[in-house]
Amino acid sequence: MTSPNxxxxxxxxxxxxxxxxxxKVWQRNFDVFTKTIVTNFLPSLLEPILYLxxxxxxxxxxxxxxxxxxxxxxxxxxxxxxxVMNGSFFECTFxxxxxxxxxxxxxxxxATPVSVEEVVAGELLWGAxxxxxxxxxxxxVIAAFGLISSPLFLLVVPLAFFGGLMFGAIAMCFTAAAPxxxxxxxxxxxxxxxxxxxxxxxxxxxxxxxxxxxxxxAVLPLTQVVNISRSVISGHLEPILGLxxxxxxxxxxxxxxxxTIFFFILSINLxxxxxxx
Amino acid sequence: MWSQEVLIEAKGLTxxxxxxxxxxxxxxxxxxxxxxxxxxxxxxxxxxxxxMIYCFLPPTSGELKVAGFSVNSQCREIKNLVGVAxxxxxxDPDFTVIKNLTVYCxxxxxxxxxxxxxxxxxxxxFQLEEKRDVPIAALSGGLKRRLIFARALxxxxxxxLLDEPTTGLDPQARHLAWDEVxxxxxxxxxxxxxxHYMDEAAVLCDRVLIVDKGKIIEEGKPAELVKKHAGDExxxxxxxxxxxPTLKEAFPDAEFERLGDRLQIFTDKPHGVFEGxxxxxxxxxxxxxxxxxxxxxxxxxxxxxxxx
Numbered sequence: 001m002t003s004p005n006x007x008x009x010x011x012x013x014x015x016x017x018x019x020x021x022x023x024k025v026w027q028r029n030f031d032v033f034t035k036t037i038v039t040n041f042l043p044s045l046l047e048p049i050l051y052l053x054x055x056x057x058x059x060x061x062x063x064x065x066x067x068x069x070x071x072x073x074x075x076x077x078x079x080x081x082x083x084v085m086n087g088s089f090f091e092c093t094f095x096x097x098x099x100x101x102x103x104x105x106x107x108x109x110x111a112t113p114v115s116v117e118e119v120v121a122g123e124l125l126w127g128a129x130x131x132x133x134x135x136x137x138x139x140x141v142i143a144a145f146g147l148i149s150s151p152l153f154l155l156v157v158p159l160a161f162f163g164g165l166m167f168g169a170i171a172m173c174f175t176a177a178a179p180x181x182x183x184x185x186x187x188x189x190x191x192x193x194x195x196x197x198x199x200x201x202x203x204x205x206x207x208x209x210x211x212x213x214x215x216x217x218a219v220l221p222l223t224q225v226v227n228i229s230r231s232v233i234s235g236h237l238e239p240i241l242g243l244x245x246x247x248x249x250x251x252x253x254x255x256x257x258x259x260t261i262f263f264f265i266l267s268i269n270l271x272x273x274x275x276x277x
Numbered sequence: 278m279w280s281q282e283v284l285i286e287a288k289g290l291t292x293x294x295x296x297x298x299x300x301x302x303x304x305x306x307x308x309x310x311x312x313x314x315x316x317x318x319x320x321x322x323x324x325x326x327x328x329m330i331y332c333f334l335p336p337t338s339g340e341l342k343v344a345g346f347s348v349n350s351q352c353r354e355i356k357n358l359v360g361v362a363x364x365x366x367x368x369d370p371d372f373t374v375i376k377n378l379t380v381y382c383x384x385x386x387x388x389x390x391x392x393x394x395x396x397x398x399x400x401x402x403f404q405l406e407e408k409r410d411v412p413i414a415a416l417s418g419g420l421k422r423r424l425i426f427a428r429a430l431x432x433x434x435x436x437x438l439l440d441e442p443t444t445g446l447d448p449q450a451r452h453l454a455w456d457e458v459x460x461x462x463x464x465x466x467x468x469x470x471x472x473h474y475m476d477e478a479a480v481l482c483d484r485v486l487i488v489d490k491g492k493i494i495e496e497g498k499p500a501e502l503v504k505k506h507a508g509d510e511x512x513x514x515x516x517x518x519x520x521x522p523t524l525k526e527a528f529p530d531a532e533f534e535r536l537g538d539r540l541q542i543f544t545d546k547p548h549g550v551f552e553g554x555x556x557x558x559x560x561x562x563x564x565x566x567x568x569x570x571x572x573x574x575x576x577x578x579x580x581x582x583x584x585x
Contacts, residue, residue, distance in 0.1 A: 021384070024383050024384055027383065028369075028380055028383075031372075031376075031380065032371040032372070035371070103367070103369065103370055103371075104365060104366075104367035105367065105369055105371075107333070107363065107365075107367045108363075108367040108368070108369065108381075109384055110332075110333060111331055111333065111356065111359075111361040111363070112356055112381065112384035112385055112432070113353045113356045113357050113384065113385060113386070114384050115352065115353070276333075276334060276335055277294065277334075
């Protein structure tokens with residue numbers, strides 16, 4: 001009876017052991033991206049332009065100003081934040097699921113010295129990279145429209161990466177639970193769409209009832225990204241629930257850090273469980 | 278033919294999926310340079326066992342060592358030494374044929390130049406050169422299997438795991454795969470293969486393990502197993518109850534087995550007994566053939582209706 005009894009080792013959550021091999025997974029996705037750059041690049045460039053035209057110029061014509069700035073300037077930083085959210089969320093749900101479930105790409109990679117944990121971490125970093133690429137493109141578009149008024153605007157790039165990592169890690173938890181690809185309709189319509197509208201994106205949070213403001217600030221990840229994006233792009237953030245901009249920024253920053261770490265570890269554990277049992 | 282160095286050793290190896298036990302306390306050893314076949318019906322636990330060897334699935338209990346490394350804690354070391362050709366197609370459809378190989382090299386830390394060199398060598402050997410820059414979707418099933426085989430060898434493995442390597446291949450491609458297996462055996466590569474094809478196992482394997490319902494029910498050299506369980510010769514004829522008494526009288530020591538509407542009689546008596554018998558009893562639709570591994574397999578895994 002020398003054999004160690006591993007039976008029923010319950011879902012033991014561990015901090016994943018990761019090595020440089022994470023980047024090999026990232027690089028695989030990057031290689032595919034560069035190969036399909038036209039189909040990957042152009043649509044994401046068109047989207048923010050459409051939003052700017054429709055909401056900024058179209059709707060904005062009826063709105064004299066919001067928080068002391070033209071409406072189009074108010075929504076520009078939110079468009080960057082939305083690009084972060086969509087970029088990594090779709091990458092780490094639909095795209096990761098296709099690689100895992102239909103293409104069996106993960107199965108092929110884990111037969112090499114790369115571990116399951118590293119595959120998932122590579123996917124998350126790639127999701128964050130997609131968010132960064134998309135957000136940077138929106139940044140270029142809004143810069144071209146002259147909608148940037150703070151010298152700190154380049155801080156959007158690291159924000160996009162870490163914000164992307166956060167959304168990607170949350171998304172990966174859905175992927176770990178998804179029985180089929182249609183399952184992603186739930187998080188898309190019940191999580192992404194409400195956030196799209198209710199995170200201080202197209203109107204200030206302060207127009208909502210106090211309770212809703214509290215919820216948006218406490219539980220919606222996009223609110224945090226919008227807050228930081230708005231302050232580094234327009235250099236201007238209005239108080240919410242009586243919290244001054246500095247406190248708000250600190251809250252959003254800490255929120256992103258904590259939630260990212262939590263979901264990064266959780267999603268890797270959930271995926272490992274799915275892929276090895 | 279192979280050394281006495283044990284390369285893979287399982288003790289009490291078990292894998293459960295919820296309440297289903299796929300692999301049930303099995304013990305086996307694989308020696309360096311040996312080609313071992315896992316034979317068994319679908320769901321016997323062959324693939325699960327192979328997957329535990331390359332750390333794809335963690336064992337539920339028991340011990341499994343590969344080249345002295347434990348699958349519980351030293352997966353990285355094991356996976357460096359092992360090449361895997363899985364049952365299903367998991368080639369990367371986002372890349373071309375050559376890129377599939379070079380990207381795979383990258384996972385093994387093989388430098389770029391060396392990767393390209395190895396990839397081209399493999400394509401040449403497997404006669405895939407003209408498909409070099411073709412996307413995976415444009416390959417036929419047989420070509421895909423060849424590429425999976427080529428990919429499994431890209432890290433120059435000491436141990437090669439072939440999970441149903443020739444399922445769905447045409448005879449040409451199958452013989453190419455067999456040639457390659459023999460080649461690798463000459464190079465002292467240890468090979469584990471799972472298969473449903475008994476002729477394949479008989480031709481390639483030094484030793485076979487017959488598995489059923491998660492257990493190893495028999496093991497040995499193919500020829501020895503045939504001798505032991507199926508004897509030398511088999512007489513096959515249409516099943517007819519009226520003939521049974523005559524046949525049983527003629528072959529009191531033989532084993533009778535009914536498979537559908539055919540009757541098979543196994544004997545370990547010297548060659549020629551059946552022939553002599555048939556001279557006096559000209560039955561219709563009758564055949565005498567050598568006993569083979571398939572007889573052993575069917576006998577041990579219990580398909581077909583048994584008489585006595």
